Amino acid sequence: MDEPGSSGKVIVTERLTFDIHAMSKDNLFWELWRDLSEEYIDGVKVAYKVNYVKQIFDDGRDPVVFSKSPKLYWDDRDYTNSFGGYGPGKWYHSPGPYHESSRQYECVFFYVDGLYRETVVFEIQYEMYNAALRYADSSELYISLYSEKDVNFLKSFRGQILFPNEKMPETGNYYANTYGTNSHAFPFTESAAMNPGYHTFSFELDESQLKFRPYNEYIEFALVSFGEDQHIFTQHAAKNTFYNDDVLDELKQEQADYEALPKASKSIKTVILLLCSAGAFLIIMLVLAVRKTIKKKYTFFQPTMQMDYFRDIPSALDPHFASALVFCKHKSKQDIQDGYAAVMLSLTSKGYIQLDKIINSRNWDFENVKITVKDTQEQPLTPTEEYYFNLILRHSNKMEKMEISLSSFQKNVSVDYEYTNSFV
Secondary structure (H helix, E strand, O other), X not given: OOOOOOOOOEEEEEXXXXXXXXXXXXXXXXXXXXXXXXXXXXXXXXXXXXXXXXXXXXXXXXXXXXXXXOOOOOOHHHHOOOOOOOXXXXXXXXXXXXXXXXXXXXXXXXXXXXXXXXXXXXXXXXXXXXXXXXXXXXXXXXXXXXXXXXXXXXXXXXXXXXXXXXXXXXXXXXXXXXXXOOOOOOOOEEEOOOOOOEEEEEEEEOOOOOOOOHHHOEEEEEEEEOHHHOOOOOXXXXXXXXOOOOOHHHHHHHHHHHHOHXXXXXXXXXXXXXXXXXXXXXXXHHHHHHXXXXXXXXXXXXXXXXOOOOXXXXXXXXXXXXXXXXXXXXOOOOOOHHHHHHHHHHHHHOOOEEEEEOOOOOOOOHHHEEEEEOXXXXXXXXXXXXXXXXXXXXXXXXXXOOEEEHHHXXXXXXXXXXXXXXXX
């Protein structure tokens, strides 16, 4: 629409089909939306004005025209609050630029009456400003139809771009291109008869064609005019950074660069793969070298028997360590007294000492246990057992018999700093 005050305006009318699959009947969809592409091109921003939103029915009913909401809202009570001017049956255009904390989105929201498993169709119309750009030696119509992650949800997409005949460049004075999709560009046709009074560019993409790579997640159309028709559709376009500059050669070079993008991307991937492979090879070689060095430095022994699992703790294991091993999930590292009790019981089991009640009629408690050193000892001791046994000998030797109460033994040990510290 190249007319006074239009600023390179394009009028877009869309029909959007939403296939709704809500999580449950208790968690319905209350809003739908259409993201609008945000673009800053040559210093000017693509801006939008929404004209209308209406719901379309395929059973012959008249469309339901939605009214504009006074605000963007999120709460459930707003979705159902018709009294306050909110509720379903409303739409809201949130202008960009995108800013999450300020709740700004270049987006059109439709507030609906709770959807669960439904397919609904909406028709929207909006004006896109600064879509047509004027330069000294050429003009460009650049329309970003879909961009970023939204494109991955499209099941089909078709459209027509209509140029008024009086604004259409003559053959030889323009070229048109499409951008995006897995194929890097999608096919389109031209017709001077499809829509009387207009030159029509049309395209139709099915789900198999709507596949994308990270570097071209968009659907875009561009037409560049030059020569005698260099300004045929930009008589009233807004000024941009390059309004007075010759840019046609640059536009052609940008097109060539775009067409080379898949090959360049493949080359980059190949280089990255080779670098990663080389890095992995160097790491493996380094690991092997370190392993070889360690094997030369240390002697590694093999077990005398191979077992899939151990049913019991090996009998030769140090009892203090065995206690820590058995109760590792139930005790703190500081709680080591039970480890000493394990050593005491091991000395008893090996026949080095005997534990008896001092008074038989009483229970086994801390004050009613005595330690007696036995005369015959046959089994070898672990280092911990030997240290502990020497402590028992040291303090029981002070008594008339080779025996001492458990309470006296622990009291003596607690003040026998030299030997106790050595033992711990």
